[in-house]
Amino acid sequence: MSSSSRALPEDGTSFIILGADAVLAALPASPVQLAHACQALGFQLAAPATWGDELIAESCLDRLATYEHPTAVMCSCPLVTERLTRASMMLEPFMLTFVSPPVATARYIRAAFSGQALHITYAGACPGADDESIDARLRPSELLEAFVEQGIVLGSQPNCFDALVPLDRRRFYSLPGGVPTREHVERIAHRSFIELTGDDVVLELTQQLIEQTPALLDIAAPLGCACAGAGEHAMPGNPRAGLLTLEPPRARQRVLDQSLQVDVTQTLVELCELHMSTAEETTPLEVHLAADSAPAPEDVLDDVLDVNIVEVVAPDEVVLANAPAAARVADDESLSVPRRRPVVARAPSSMPRYANASGEMVPRASLAVLRHALARIAKRKARRQPKVERGRRERAIEIHEGLVRGTARTPRSLAIAAGADLPRPVPPPPARHRPRTMMGL
Secondary structure (H helix, E strand, C coil): CCCCCCCCCCCEEEEEEEEEHHHHHCCCCHHHHHHHHHHHHHHCEEEEEECCCHHHHHHHHHHHHHCCHHHHECCCCCCHHHHHHEEEEEEEHEEEEECCCCHHHHHHHHHHHHCCCCEEEEEEECCCCCCCCCCEEEEEEHHHHHHHHHCHHHHCCCCCCCCCCCCCCCCCCCCCCEEEEEHHHHHHCCCEEEECCCCCCHHHHHHHHHHCEEEEEEEECCCCCCCCCCCCCCCCCHHHHHHCCCCCCCCCCCCCCCCCCCCCCCCCHHHHHHHHHHHCCCCCCCCCCCCCCCCCCCHHHHHHCCEEEEECCCCCHHHCCCCCCCCCCCCCCCCCCCCCCCCCCCCCCCEEEEEEECCCCCEHHHHHHHHHHHHHHHHHHHHHHHHHHHHHHHHHHHHHHHHHCCCCCHHHEEEEEEECCCCCCCCCCCCHHCCCCCCCC
């Protein structure tokens, strides 16, 4: 990402949006000290990127309330959208796409200061900050270098707000990255929130989609989302939880102005155009059964695994589709290979194999076994679920009829019945029959 070197305007208000990675890069200085240092650098106000997280999380909850699919994937990070659309557009119905948190913050600032001259700078490494609402961009390292050039020491800045009006950095709806909290997802959307953090998050996401789990899935942090706390300056362990330790306690109500209408949704077409202009070119998934046949994607599992089918002619002639172009033509400079199409050699006597992203040849049967295993798990759960629901309904009807007849076996009635069966305590004997003590009393 290239930074803009435009100077601050002499008139108007100059804002700087401090991304999560900028806050982490300034450690051990606190976010309050970082805000004071930005003011000393010439910015009038330092806005937190949490405002954008709040807008995105609230919009996500509104969309989940009427979402038709049981499983949804949070896509407020361009890295997530690029990974899920690298192969094909088959996952589009499951994706909730939004602008990035810095863009949402910039739009909120411009709506709050409508009609005023503003100059907004974003300090962070989010690749989705290319928007007309942001005038300039700085990497966290460039911001720290600017402090050094101006002789501003972060550690010597005040750790509290005195003359500077503090901006509310609390959260209500959101977590770092713009995803809603688990409590809000369960209460408003009636779904569970699943943050996938395994070694192969794409395979885990595929299993969730196959099982149709009613949930909101998030894979931003494992893919390196800077707004979620990941990246170069991420804290060890859980990056998102570590970033929350630097923020004030959670608010009990909304922290943003409800009267401001800010649109943070974005279509997948707009996101793909942005990725094509900013991200590096990657080889998309193309499945070919013959050199002259049209692409034929098999299913969602093959797409999200990002593999290519290569039919082998001979062991020494295997050419991987995902290998760099220079490596493919190293042995034969006269070989002309299309840049974005896999090389396919057809041999009837050889078994088709998959070339995964790491360059290993995997038999097609192994992926078929995995696919069938996931399908069996889904069918087994589908068969077991009606029995569980039927048992719950029968139990509820039994309790209702028992309450009407007065013979319900509820936990309270069982406790009363168990108490009635206990032996009653024996009362003490009359006073005249009590045995005398050694003192004669």
